[in-house]
Amino acid sequence: xxxxxxxxxxxxxxxxxxxxxxxxxxxxxxxxxxxxxxxxxxxxxxxxxxxxxxxxxxxxxxxxxxxxxxxxxxxxxxxxxxxxxxxxxxxxxxxxxxxxxxxxxxxxxxxxxxxxxxxxxxxxxxxxxxxxxxxxxxxxxxxxxxxxxxxxxxxxxxxxxxxxxxxxxxxxx
Amino acid sequence: xxxxxxxxxxxxxxxxxxxxxxxxxxxxxxxxxxxxxxxxxxxxxxxxxxxxxxxxxxxxxxxxxxxxxxxxxxxxxxxxxxxxxxxxxxxxxxxxxxxxxxxxxxxxxxxxxxxxxxxxxxxxxxxxxxxxxxxxxxxxxxxxxxxxxxxxxxxxxxxxxxxxxxxxxxxxxxxxxxxxxxxxxxxxxxxxxxxxxxxxxxxxxxxxxxxxxxxxxxxxxxxxxxxxxxxxxxxxxxxxxxxxxxxxxxxxxxxxxxxxxxxxxxxxxxxxxxxxxxxxxxxxxxxxxxxxxxxxxxxxxxxxxxxxxxxxxxxxxxxxxxxxxxxxxxxxxxxxxxxxxxxxxxxxxxxxxxxxxxxxxxxxxxxxxxxxxxxxxxxxxxxxxxxxxxxxxxxxxxxxxxxxxxxxxxxxxxxxxxxxxxxxxxxxxxxxxxxxxxxxxxxxxxxxxxxxxxxxxxxxxxxxxxxxxxxxxxxxxxxxxxxxxxxxxxxxxxxxxxxxxxxxxxxxxxxxxxxxxxxxxxxxxxxxxxxxxxxxxxxxxxxxxxxxxxxxxxxxxxxxxxxxxxxxxxxxxxxxxxxxxxxxxxxxxxxxxxxxxxxxxxxxxxxxxxxxxxxxxxxxxxxxxxxxxxxxxxxxxxxxxxxxxxxxxxxxxxxxxxxxxxxxxxxxxxxxxxxxxxxxxxxxxxxxxxxxxxxxxxxxxxxxxxxxxxxxxxxxxxxx
Amino acid sequence: xxxxxxxxxxxxxxxxxxxxxxxxxxxxxxxxxxxxxxxxxxxxxxxxxxxxxxxxxxxxxxxxxxxxxxxxxxxxxxxxxxxxxxxxxxxxxxxxxxxx
Numbered sequence: 001x002x003x004x005x006x007x008x009x010x011x012x013x014x015x016x017x018x019x020x021x022x023x024x025x026x027x028x029x030x031x032x033x034x035x036x037x038x039x040x041x042x043x044x045x046x047x048x049x050x051x052x053x054x055x056x057x058x059x060x061x062x063x064x065x066x067x068x069x070x071x072x073x074x075x076x077x078x079x080x081x082x083x084x085x086x087x088x089x090x091x092x093x094x095x096x097x098x099x100x101x102x103x104x105x106x107x108x109x110x111x112x113x114x115x116x117x118x119x120x121x122x123x124x125x126x127x128x129x130x131x132x133x134x135x136x137x138x139x140x141x142x143x144x145x146x147x148x149x150x151x152x153x154x155x156x157x158x159x160x161x162x163x164x165x166x167x168x169x170x171x172x173x
Numbered sequence: 174x175x176x177x178x179x180x181x182x183x184x185x186x187x188x189x190x191x192x193x194x195x196x197x198x199x200x201x202x203x204x205x206x207x208x209x210x211x212x213x214x215x216x217x218x219x220x221x222x223x224x225x226x227x228x229x230x231x232x233x234x235x236x237x238x239x240x241x242x243x244x245x246x247x248x249x250x251x252x253x254x255x256x257x258x259x260x261x262x263x264x265x266x267x268x269x270x271x272x273x274x275x276x277x278x279x280x281x282x283x284x285x286x287x288x289x290x291x292x293x294x295x296x297x298x299x300x301x302x303x304x305x306x307x308x309x310x311x312x313x314x315x316x317x318x319x320x321x322x323x324x325x326x327x328x329x330x331x332x333x334x335x336x337x338x339x340x341x342x343x344x345x346x347x348x349x350x351x352x353x354x355x356x357x358x359x360x361x362x363x364x365x366x367x368x369x370x371x372x373x374x375x376x377x378x379x380x381x382x383x384x385x386x387x388x389x390x391x392x393x394x395x396x397x398x399x400x401x402x403x404x405x406x407x408x409x410x411x412x413x414x415x416x417x418x419x420x421x422x423x424x425x426x427x428x429x430x431x432x433x434x435x436x437x438x439x440x441x442x443x444x445x446x447x448x449x450x451x452x453x454x455x456x457x458x459x460x461x462x463x464x465x466x467x468x469x470x471x472x473x474x475x476x477x478x479x480x481x482x483x484x485x486x487x488x489x490x491x492x493x494x495x496x497x498x499x500x501x502x503x504x505x506x507x508x509x510x511x512x513x514x515x516x517x518x519x520x521x522x523x524x525x526x527x528x529x530x531x532x533x534x535x536x537x538x539x540x541x542x543x544x545x546x547x548x549x550x551x552x553x554x555x556x557x558x559x560x561x562x563x564x565x566x567x568x569x570x571x572x573x574x575x576x577x578x579x580x581x582x583x584x585x586x587x588x589x590x591x592x593x594x595x596x597x598x599x600x601x602x603x604x605x606x607x608x609x610x611x612x613x614x615x616x617x618x619x620x621x622x623x624x625x626x627x628x629x630x631x632x633x634x635x636x637x638x639x640x641x642x643x644x645x646x647x648x649x650x651x652x653x654x655x656x657x658x659x660x661x662x663x664x665x666x667x668x669x670x671x672x673x674x675x676x677x678x679x680x681x682x683x684x685x686x687x688x689x690x691x692x693x694x695x696x697x698x699x700x701x702x703x704x705x706x707x708x709x710x711x712x713x714x715x716x717x718x719x720x721x722x723x724x725x726x727x728x729x730x731x732x733x734x735x736x737x738x739x740x741x742x743x744x745x746x747x748x749x750x751x752x753x754x755x756x757x758x759x760x761x762x763x764x765x766x767x768x769x770x771x772x773x774x775x776x777x778x779x780x781x782x783x784x785x786x787x788x789x790x791x792x793x794x795x796x797x798x799x800x801x802x803x804x805x806x807x808x809x810x811x812x813x814x815x816x817x818x819x820x821x822x823x824x825x826x827x828x829x830x831x832x833x834x835x836x837x838x839x840x841x842x843x844x845x846x847x848x849x850x851x852x853x854x855x856x857x858x859x860x861x862x863x864x865x866x867x868x869x870x871x872x873x874x875x876x877x878x879x880x881x882x883x884x885x886x887x888x889x890x891x892x893x
Numbered sequence: 894x895x896x897x898x899x900x901x902x903x904x905x906x907x908x909x910x911x912x913x914x915x916x917x918x919x920x921x922x923x924x925x926x927x928x929x930x931x932x933x934x935x936x937x938x939x940x941x942x943x944x945x946x947x948x949x950x951x952x953x954x955x956x957x958x959x960x961x962x963x964x965x966x967x968x969x970x971x972x973x974x975x976x977x978x979x980x981x982x983x984x985x986x987x988x989x990x991x992x993x
Contacts, residue, residue, distance in 0.1 A: 007894050012903045019910040019930060028922055035926050038907075042933055049900075049944040051952045054959075060935075061959050066929065068967050073970045074922055077977050091873055095916035098880050099909050105887040106905040112900055118905045140956070151960045158964030162971040680924050870989025 007048065015041040030072045032067055041061040053133055181233030187228045188246040188263035191273060191323055194224040199309050203884055205379050206305035215270065215288030218308035222284045226277035233270040241267045241725020243327050259393065262325035262893070271530060271719075272322035274463055275537050280315050282695040286545050287311065287446035289691035293552050294444055297559075298348060298355050306642045307347060307444070314340035318455050322462060326393040327383055330463065337456045342369040342452060345443040353442050354594045363437035367754040371436040375426015382419035385412060395656065399469040406473040417470055417477040419462060421484065428460030430488045430512045430518055435789055437511055441503040445548030448503060453510050454537035461514070461533050464521040469728055472524065479647065481522030486643075486653035489515030491786075493660035497667070497771070498782025501598045502547045509624065510540060512657055518637055519650055522584075525642035526721045526727050527710065532635035534719075535706045539623035539632055542699040546617040549688040549696070550672065553610050554597035557684035575745050595681065600671045602682060604762065604811050607673040609685045614673050616696045621669055623703040625662040626746045631706030638710070655660025655743065662747040666754030666857040900941035907934035921973050921985050925966065932962050 022034035039062045046055035085100055140148060177354050198221025206214050235244075243266035252259040287307065295301050318341055321333025346365030352358035387393060389412045390401040404415045424430060428439040440452050451457070464471065464481065489512045496508035515537050520529035554804060559666070607614040623630035624635065634660060643651035677683040687693075710719035757770050771779050781787070909928060914927030936955045943951025976985055 003909045004895055005953060007900060012899075012959055015903065016906060016910070018949045019907055022923075022930070023910055023925060025919075028920055028962060031923055032879060033925060035930065037935065038930065042937055045900075045937060046940055049940050051940050051943065051955075054936075054952050054955050057956060057959055058677060061963055062929070062933070066963055069925060069966060069970060073974060076974065077983050085918065092917050095877060095880070095896070095913060098877070099886055099913045099916070101884050102880065102887070103905060105884065105908040106909070107902055108902045109887065109891060110905060117948065136949045140953050144953050144957075151957055155960065155964050158967045165968070165971040165975055684910055736984030753904055866991060872988065873916055873919075880916065 011041055011044055011048075015104070016046070029071065032070050032074060035070075036063050036067045039067065050132070055134060183239055183244065183265075184228075184231040185235055185244050185246050185265055187231055188265055188323065189248050190228045190230075191277075192316050194223045195312040195319070197221060198537035199312040199316070199536045202305060202309055202312070202594065209305075210303050211292055213287065214305050214308055215284070215291075218312050219281060219284040219288070220278060220283040221312050225315060225319060226274070226281050228624070229270065229273035229277045232265050233274055236265060236267050236270050236725070239317050241722070243726065259326065259328055260887065261329060262394075263323045264325035265323070265396065266726045267722050267724075268462075268465060268530075269322050271534070271723070272458075273319065274457075276318050276322060276455045276533055277315065278313075279449055279537050279541050279699075280318075282698055283310060283446050283450045283541065284308070286449075286548075286692050286695045287444075288551065289549055289689050290446055290545075290726070293446065293555070297555050298351070300348075303347070307344075310340055310347070310744045311446075311450070312523050313455075314344065314451060318459075327386065327398070328397060331379060331383065331465075333375065334423075334459060337451070338369060338372045338376070338427075338460065341368075341372070341440070341451050341456055344447040345440045347443055347447070354596055356594060361442045364436075364442040365763070368436040368440050371433050375423045375433055378422020382416045382423065385416045390745070395466065398463065402470055402473060410474060413470055414474045414477050414568075418480065419468060421477070422459030423479075423480055424463060425484065426460075427463075428457050428514045428518060428607050430460075430484050430515065431491060434488065434492065434511050435792065438504055438507045438785070441501070444552065446502070447543060448507070449541045452507070453540035454785070457510065457514055459531050461517045461521055461529055464518070465526045465530060465607065468521075468524075468526055471522075475893070478524060480524050482519045482643075482647055482650050483522075485517070485519030485522050486650040486657075487514045487656040488512070488517060490660075491515075491651045493657040493664070494782055495785050495854040496664040497782060498769075498779055498784075499664075500600050500769075500783075502594075502600050502603075502668065502672065503544070503598055505600075505664060506540070506543055509543075509661065509664070512661060513540065513624075515657070516636065516654060517655060520639040520642060523642055523646045525639065525649065527644075527723055528560045528635065528638040528642050528684075530723060531710045531719050532639055534637040534709060535623070535631040535703070538699055539620045539703040540629075542616060542696060542703055543620035543624065543698050545692070546620060547670070547701070547710055548611050549613045549692055550603070550606060550610065550685075552615070552688060552692075553606070553613065553685040554603065554681050556686040557609075558595050558597060558681035558684070560684045561680045574858055576821060582657065595679075597681065600668065601763070602679045603672045603677070604675045604679075604682055605673070605677040606682060606685055609677075610687045611749070612687055612693050616693070616700050617673065619668065619700045619703055621665045622708055623706075625665050625751065626658060626743060628740075628744060628748055629704075629707060631703050631709075633740075634707035634711060637735075637740050637743060640743055641736050643732075644739055646738075659746045659750050660742055662750035663754050666707060666751040667758050670754060670758035671763060674759060676764075678763065690700070706847045716816075723786070740824065776801075815819040897945050901938055904934045904938040904941070906989050907931075907937070919985050921976075921983055924967055924985065925973075929962060929966070932958060 018034045018038040022038065024030045025031045025034060038061060039058060043055040043058040043063070046052070046058060198218050201217050202209070202214055209217070236242075243264060246263040246265060247260060248263055249261045251261050291304055295304050314337060317333050319333070319334025320336060321330055324333060342365045345368050346362050348355070349362045349365070350357060352360030357728050371714045383393065386398060389405055389409075390398050392398055392401070402413060411424050422433075425433045437452055441448055443451075473479070492508045492511035492515060496505050496512065497509060499505045517529045517536070520526075520532060526705070597607070619630070623632040626633045640651060640654055640658070643654055675683075710716075761770075763770075769779070775782075784790075867874075895927055901921075911927045911929075911931035911934060913929065915924050918927065936958055939951040939955050939958075943949065973983065976988060980987055
C-alpha cells in the first residue's frame with residue numbers, strides 16, 4: 001500500500017462524503033457549502049494527477065465564483081426546506097433503484113474494459129509546474145485556439161443573456 | 174327428257190309437287206289474298222289441290238307402267254346424327270297412289286264446293302274477312318295429308334299425321350268465338366280442343382309404337398322394318414304385338430274408334446266442307462291406311478289382328494245405334510262415319526286389306542256426297558230463314574227495305590225476332606224439302622242408297638266384300654257388322670223421311686232455296702262416282718281391279734268371288750230396315766213439335782241413343798273431373814301454397830332476409846365488424862390517454878426517463 | 894501508483910450521486926448543484942486519463958468544461974430568479990405548466 005494510495009482513498013472518502021452531504025442536506029446553504037468542500041477535494045485530486053493549473057482554475061472558478069453565485073441566489077430565494085410533498089410518490093424509489101443500477105453498470109464497464117495496468121503518473125514526475133504550464137498554454141493557444149475563442153464568445157453571450165433575462169421593464173414616466 | 178321417255182319411265186320426279194303445290198297455293202293466298210276477290214282465292218286454292226290431283230294421276234300412271242314396282246323419290250335430308258339417318262323420301266307405289274288419288278280428287282271437288290258454301294256462310298255469320306283463312310287451312314290440310322300418304326317411313330307418316338291433326342283443330346275451330354248457332358260461346362273452341370287432345374292420346378300410342386319399332390327393329394323406313402320384323406317375331410313376338418296394339422291406339426284416335434271416337438261428333442262444329450273432307454273422306458281414313466301399310470307386321474301376329482277386328486266391329490255397331498237417336502243432320506252423318514270406319518278397321522284387322530281399302534274409297538265418295546248435300550240443305554234452310562225474316566220485316570219497314578237490308582243482316586245472325594235461336598241443322602225444323610230443293614234431294618238419295626248398301630251402288634260392293642271376309646274369318650265380327658248394316662239403312666231411311674218428305678215443319682223449310690251450281694256440280698261428280706265406284710273391284714273374275722292393283726304392294730291377295738248368300742242377307746236386311754223406317758217416319762210424317770215416334774216404345778233405350786249412351790258424361794266423371802281436381806290441387810296447393818308461398822317466400826326469402834337482417838347486419842356487421850373497428854379506436858384512445866401521462870410537466874420525471882434510457886443503453890452494451 | 898481504474902470508479906460514484914440529486918430533490922438550486930457535481934465527476938475522469946497518457950488534451954478539455962459550466966450557471970440562475978418572481982415559489986414540482 002503506497003502512500004499515494006492511502007491519500008487517494010482518504011481523499012475519495014472525503015469527496016464521497018461531501019457529495020452525499022450535499023445530497024441529503026435539507027438546508028440549501030449547507031448543501032452549497034458541502035459542494036464547495038467537494039470541489040476543493042477534487043482540486044486536490046487534480047494536483048495529485050499533475051494538473052496544477054486545472055486545480056487552481058477549479059478552485060478559482062468553480063468554488064470561488066460559481067458557488068458564490070449559487071449562495072447569492074440561495075440567499076435571494078430563501079433556503080427554507082420545502083414541505084414534503086406527495087407529487088410523484090414513485091419518483092424517489094425508482095430514482096434510487098435506477099441510480100444503483102447505473103452505478104453497478106458503470107463500475108462494471110469501467111473495471112472490465114479499462115486496462116488496470118495503466119497507472120496514473122505520480123506527482124513527483126511533474127514537479128516542474130512552470131514547464132507544464134507553459135506547455136499547456138502553448139497547446140491551448142495553438143491546437144485549441146478556435147474552441148478558446150468560441151468559449152469567450154460563449155461567456156459573452158451568457159453574460160448578455162443573464163442581464164437581459166433579469167432586466168426589468170422600465171415604466172414610462 | 175323426251176315425253177316418251179318420261180311416259181315410259183315414269184313421272185316420279187313430280188312426287189314432291191304433291192306437297193309443294195298446296196303449299197304454294199297456301200303462300201299465294203296468304204301473301205296476296207287480301208288483294209284478291211273471293212272467287213280468285215277459291216280458284217287459286219282449288220287449282221293447287223287440282224295440281225296435286227293431276228300429279229297423283231301421273232304418278233299412278235307411272236306405277237302402272239312400271240308394273241307396280243315401288244319407287245322411292247328422295248327429297249331432302251332431315252336428321253343425320255351418328256348412325257341415325259332419317260330423310261324425307263317420297264314413296265310411290267300402288268297403295269300410296271290410291272290414297273293420293275282419293276285425297277286429292279275428293280279434296281279438289283270439296284275445294285270447289287267450298288267456294289260457294291263459304292261465300293254464303295261468312296255472310297250468314299257476318300265475318301266476310303275470314304273467307305281467305307279457310308282456304309289457307311284447306312290447302313295446308315291437303316299438303317299434310319299428302320305427306321302422310323306419300324311418306325317412305327313411319328316417321329314421315331307421323332309428320333303428316335300430326336299435321337292433319339293440327340289442320341283438323343284449326344278447321345273445327347274456324348268459328349272459334351261462336352257455337353254452331355253463331356252465339357258467342359266457347360263451344361267451337363272446345364270442340365277443336367277436344368279433337369286435338371283426343372288425337373293426342375292416339376298419337377301417344379303411335380309414338381310408343383314408333384319407339385318400340387326403332388329400338389327393336391332399328392329403323393322407321395318401311396322396307397327395313399318389314400324386313401327385320403319376321404326375325405323379331407320369331408324371337409320375341411311380344412314386340413310385334415306391342416307395336417301393332419299401340420298402333421291400334423293411334424288408329425282409334427285418328428279414325429275415331431272406341432274409345433277415342435268422342436271427338437268426331439263434336440267436330441261437326443266446323444263448316445260442312447271440313448266435315449266432308451277431313452272427317453269423312455280423308456283424315457279419318459289415315460288410320461285405315463296405317464294398318465294397311467303395316468300389313469306385314471299385322472300378319473305376323475294373329476292375336477293383334479283379332480283385337481283390331483273386334484274393336485272395329487264393336488265401334489261399327491255402337492255408333493250405328495247412336496245414330497238412330499240423333500236429331501242434327503250432321504250428327505247422324507258423323508256417327509255414320511264412325512260406324513263405317515268401324516267397318517273398315519274391322520276389315521283390315523281381319524287381313525282383308527283390299528276390302529278395307531275398297532270401302533275406304535267408296536265411303537269417301539258417298540260420305541263426302543252426303544255431307545256436302547247436308548251442307549246444301551243447311552244453307553238452303555238458312556236462306557229460307559233469312560228470306561222469311563225479311564219477308565216478315567217488309568210489313569214493318571215499308572219503303573225502308575233497300576237501305577235497311579244491311580242493318581237487318583246485322584240483327585239476324587241466325588236469330589229471328591222472337592228471341593229464339595233457329596237451328597238450321599235440326600231435322601225437326603226440316604221436312605218436305607224434296608219439293609223446294611230437288612237437286613239436293615236426288616243427290617242425297619244417291620248417297621243414302623250407296624251408304625245403305627243397295628245394289629248396284631258402290632257401297633253395296635264394298636260393304637259386301639267386308640261382310641264376306643268377316644263370315645269366313647270371325648263369326649262374331651260378321652254378326653256385329655251385319656246388325657250395324659241393318660241400323661245403317663234404318664237411320665238413313667229415317668233421315669230421308671224426316672228431311673225430304675212430309676210437310677215443312679217450319680217457315681224456313683217452307684222457303685228453302687236450292688244451292689248454286691258451284692255447289693251442286695261437284696256433288697254431281699261425286700254422285701256419279703258413288704254409283705259407278707263399285708266397278709273398282711267387282712267380285713267377278715277379271716274385274717278384281719283394285720285387288721290386282723294393290724297386290725303390287727300387299728303381296729298375294731286372295732280374291733273372293735261373289736257369295737250370293739251373304740249378299741242376299743245384307744240386301745234383304747237393308748231393304749227391311751228402309752221399310753221399317755218408312756213405317757215409322759214415312760207413313761205418318763212428323764208434325765212440328767211432335768216428339769220422335771220411337772221415344773215411347775223404346776223408352777230408356779231411345780234416351781240412351783239420343784244422349785250417345787252418356788259416354789262423354791262418363792269420361793267427364795271418370796277422367797276429366799279428377800284431372801281438373803288434380804291440376805287445381807297441384808296448382809293451388811303444391812305450386813302456389815307450397816312451392817311459392819312456403820319454399821320461396823318463407824324458406825328461401827325468409828332465410829335470406831333472416832341472414833341479412835339478423836346474422837349479417839346485426840351480428841356480423843354491428844356486433845362483429847363495428848366492435849372490431851370501434852375497439853381499435855377506443856384502444857387508441859386508451860393508449861394515448863395513458864401515454865399522455867408521461868407528459869406530466871414535472872421535470873424530475875423527465876430526468877428520470879433520461880436516466881432510464883441511459884441505464885438501458887448501458888445494459889444493452891454490457892450484455893452485447 | 895494508483896491505477897486509473899480507481900479514479901474512474903470514483904468518478905462514476907460521484908456521477909451517480911449527482912444523478913440521484915437531480916432526480917430526488919425538489920429545490921431547483923440543489924438540482925443545479927447536483928448537475929455541477931456530475932460535470933465535476935466527468936472532469937475528474939478526463940484529468941485522470943490525461944495523466945495516464947501524458948497529454949494535455951484532457952486538461953484543456955476540462956478547462957473548457959469549466960468555462961461552459963460557468964456560463965451555464967449564470968444563465969440558469971437568472972432563469973430561476975425570473976421564475977421565482979412569477980411563482981413566488983421554487984418548488985420544482987409547481988412548475989408543470991408544460992403538462993400535456
